[in-house]
Amino acid sequence: MPSSLLWCLRITVAGQCLAAARIALAAGSEVNGWLFMVAGLPEDIARLTDQVAAGVLIATAASALFRPIRALLFFDAAWMLAISAAIFTNPGSSMSWLAPLAHGVRYAAPLALALLVTAPGRELSSDSARARLAVWAMLLGAAATFIAHGIEALEHYGRFIDLIIGSAKRWLDWSVSQDLAEQLLTVIGVQDLILAAMLLSRRWRWVAMWMALWGLFTALSRMTAMGGGSWHQTLLRSANAGVPLALFLGWWQLVRTTATKPKP
């Protein structure tokens, strides 16, 4: 098992956990909103849920970096799933219906790491069932995220338009028109869908690499468009880059040997 793959997932999980904890503590998570607004629970309980989750997420981040604990990783995956479900069932934007797909990498990263970690001194065989499951979790998670973002881009989602215009203005002092941003989003949307399809069907290693770079770029766009105060929005999306990168790093030892139809 390549240690680079494991470290990639460990850093990814730590990053997303810290960001999710920050959001839960400072602004309130979508789970908090669901408990209060949909389930009708007292706000104290909704807030306590956030606080407990934030505590566990911080512990998960520390654990991921120093000694991954499977139960905590499963909690991270479950929390990310709960957030998606909360957005889906208590929608707050026209794209909320895509949340379960768009967040695919956020469940995949902790799930894959939980499947791949072993007790100290033990090695996980790359063709074991757990390794195979981890690969599928990452492949499907990355594809789902790119499909959802592709649809959002093709729909010319307003937030994405603003990421392009804001980043160009802030870093290049370019005034990008909304019309041009929408044209770029059409290209980006098509690219995202093609990448997702190629990852699942063709299994080209450099597709994973490009997805990792693109995932990093789009995650960073939160900060490039809106400033350093949005660091947590970038960190929350660390799996957008981390999961495809983990696939790239583990390609020869893991993906190629465990995929049902490996391609060289």
Add this chain to the structure above:
Amino acid sequence: MISTALILLASLAPQSDPWTSLEGTTPAQWRLVWKDAPQHKVTVSWSTREAGTEHIVHYDTVSRAGTDAPYANTQAAQRNGAYTLQKDEVGVLRGASYHHARIDGLEPSTTYWFQLESDGVRSPEMHFITAPVDDRAFKMIHGGDSRSGHAARQEINAYIGLLIDEEPELITFAHGGDYILWGELWAHWRPWLSHHELTTSPTGRVLPVIPTRGNHEPGPIFDEVFDDPGGAGLNYYTTDITPEVSLITLNSEISAAGDQATFLEAELKRLRPERTWLMTQYHRAIYPAVKDPAAMKPHWVPLFEQYDLDLALESDGHAVKRTVPIRDEKRDPTGVVYIGEGGLGVPQRDPSTDRWFLQEPGMVGKSHHIVMLEFTKGALKSKIIGLPDPNESAFTPAAHVQVVADGATWRYLRGADPADQAWRGLGFDDSSWESGVSGFGYGDDDDATVLEDMQGNYQRLYIRTPFEMAKLAELDEVQLAVRYDDAFIAYINGVEVTRSSVNSGSGPDAKEVDSHEAKGWELFPLGTGAELAERFGAGPAILAVEGHNSTLKSSDFSLWPCLIGPSLEEEPGLEAAVLLDELTLIPRSAR
């Protein structure tokens, strides 16, 4: 007083709801919309159940109510259509049609009396006041977020209705968005539109709305309701309320940095030299008391500050706040003040009270509220008016006329199902049933008759008690008040009158019993006493209720019903409102 308003409104429409029923081509769900030039223009909008063919607004500068004299002017609706139904609403919900009559050529500062007509069926006469063309004093209100908390939404609307008659200078209502839970559903818009009728004052005055699109209103119905304010799907526009005051409505749900930012800059640049007061309204809060700052912040705030915006009206957070004046991310007396942020019915959140921009002389709290803006020569006064939350005032059956009282004695059957449906009605011999005091249940330490053997053994309980229908006949409103876990079906004289959490069937044939926690008394309106007496006769009667647990091993069960009439206490009215905050601004030119 709110009850009075509701009854007055109800008198306009002969049914138990205090709004007009959507039936046939009866004009209902009326609203007025201001977009541009409110001195001369207004869009008069309404709904009908059937599409109809001829939809007209009659209007005049004098009242024609109670006379045969015709109105001086008419305007046929230029836009008619069916509200969009989602696929899963088709065949389940009855649709309705919208009608928009765009009236132009009105005189400023003038009261117009109007009546809606659809295929010969007329609404009550109502009236509104056009905006002024001079610098006379006027008032407007702002508020947002009425997507949940429907009881509170109705009370706040009724409060606004009362306020209109108290405040003749009040001319418009800027709505900050999140009217409903999900904007693609007619099922959600339909009650909002009916509840909006309650903002009509007891004398029939209607306040034109300047609408904002919120994050819960994606889809086409927003534009069908408000006639494309600012253009379909775009919904950003400027309303020049007077020559001194402009309100720029922005849309936080589309690109903020693109064409909308270009529009915003052009409008601010054009208007700033001409207006004493320049304001914006948009939904998501940029300086929030709850949540993180909205994503539009880096695109809009520099423009607000560059062009010396006076006030930004925000919603979305479900809290109440006024910031200190802000410029360059710090308190600055020349900065922009942000007020909001959403309290037209939604449950209020605990705000983040430690944020720097909410410290004194700013304020933050949680309360249903509206913002009253008073424009006079040389000053703009902002008042945040707190309104009581009906959900937070403890409901007790004892505060109402009780026909079947809280703690009444009932006959009950446990551990078996009745042989047939006769148990629900008169004439059934229940002498073999046990006798006990409500509430019935187990597992939550609040039951008067504890069913210790229920968990794991049986899922249903049947209870019945007699009452005198004559006691109901004189009551204006009759409700079943119930604390229940998980579900129930109620019958009067064998006829089902209401149910909750049982999706179909009854007794052992009940299907899809949902889980429901008994969090307090819940009210189920049954109509007026007169209607019930007419339906069931004026003699002895039986109230029968079957309670269901969603699972056999559920940890608790509650069935605690009573039959009540109107409140014995006076409903809160205008006097229940409290002033939460007051701010006086003087024009920038005079500072």
